[in-house]
Amino acid sequence: MPGSTGPGARVTIAEIAQEAGVSVATVSKVLNGHAHVADTTRQRVEALLESHNYVRRRSRPTHTVGLIDLVINELDSPWSVEVVRGVQEAAAQHDTGLVVTAVHGRPADTLRWLDNLTKRGSDGVILAVTVLAGAQRRKIQELDVPLVVIDPVGNPDASIPSVGATNWHGGLAATQHLLGLGHRRIGVITGPEDVLSARARLDGYRAALESAGVGVDPRLEVRGDFHHGTGITGAEHLLALPEPPTAIFASSDLQALGAYDAVRRAGLQVGRDISVVGFDDLPVASWASPPLTTVRQPLSDMATMAARIVLRGVEEVLPGGMRRLELATTLVERESTGRPPGH
Structure with missing residues (x-):
């Protein structure tokens, strides 16, 4: 196989994926027992794993459900807490695991997360006000992983679903x-x-x-x-x-x-x-x-909706070809406002 150095060489997930004609993420899903893989694909990958004596680093029961990644700039703000809470609520309803990563706007942290994403074989990714370079976004797309953005930076990419507020x-x-x-x-x-x-x-x-x-x-x-x-x-x-x-x-x-x-x-x-x-x-x-x-x-509802798009598919949650969803804002009047002095 490409990249193998001899009879005793340990084959990689990427090499298995290449020979099977599937993505790295698909191989990871098979390894981790995710349900969302076609039977024929699963059998082909399993056969290749067995023929190459692939040593599984970890295994999960076949009934174990999926996993989604939430990537956020920071975790030490009330804004982030509300977003995490909303995603967690939707994930729990679907019996889906959640991995939360704070990248703090640092490219090195983002690259580390992308590497871990490949190994985990997540079923989807939610980005919350996080900048991804073009090469990094292409990496996610190559893994064939659903991607949703909350409050996108810059002009939203028309091909990527996004959730925000009015x-x-x-x-x-x-x-x-x-x-x-x-x-x-x-x-x-x-x-x-x-x-x-x-x-x-x-x-x-x-x-x-x-x-x-x-x-x-x-x-x-x-x-x-x-x-x-x-x-x-x-x-x-x-x-x-x-x-x-x-x-x-x-x-x-x-x-x-x-x-x-x-x-x-x-x-x-x-x-x-x-x-x-x-x-x-x-x-x-x-x-x-x-x-x-x-x-x-x-915020919590925005995050929950983003998770539902990942878990159920954009076509089901956003009908009619929509790719951008905005939830309504409302003014809440309290005691910090009043008439100007002298009025």
Whole structure:
């Protein structure tokens, strides 16, 4: 066989796959007892494994069901917890195992995960706000593994199913809420420019201002990254302006809570001296002091839907040739917003 060095050489999964005319993932599924392999294919692969005396590193009962991979940037955020919870719920309903990998945006971690994916023979992959280079995406496609993206970075690939929320409408609703309270100078702390959801929220913010006849002021737009730290620095920048805003729309709850810290350091009070709106409606939003007005995006439901697409097939879950699904956002009003001072 190609790559074998002699009679005693240990054949590899890749060599078995080449001789059988199937993918590496299919061989891995046979080795691990996955049910989703055609009988004729399974028999062909099993025969080759036996003829080459392949030593199985591990085995599982043939009734054991599949396995899906969830790849996420980080695990130490409430956002990630909600996504993991949603995927786990769907996996449990289908008696499917779940492997969670945090790559922290590091190429080396991504490559290590891809190598492990090949060995595991997973039945599907869910990417949550994770950047994959073209070569890495092709690697997954070569393994013939279903792939779904949650909140894609950049413009979604039309060939890859993706699940998100109505981010534009959420940004619009948040800004319209502040306009309805009488605010006219509304600052915004955005998310990363290359993230589709962040751009959509900013566009919704701008659309609300323009619809109300309030000009978009670039000085009131501060770049952020969805994290607490840029909420602090972004709000500090806005509050230091000669004409500071009377309200701030933060593109994530973590940034909104960072803005809380900046407001307090400035000797001001959230909800009385300046209004703050977030985005996500993480559990911490209702625990904040004062409780945070925010846009709820159904993170857990988004993750559950992504898992269902992987487990049941895109054609069954997204009929009519759809490849992009957006779940509705809703504004949740709490005590962090009020009328501008003097109104």
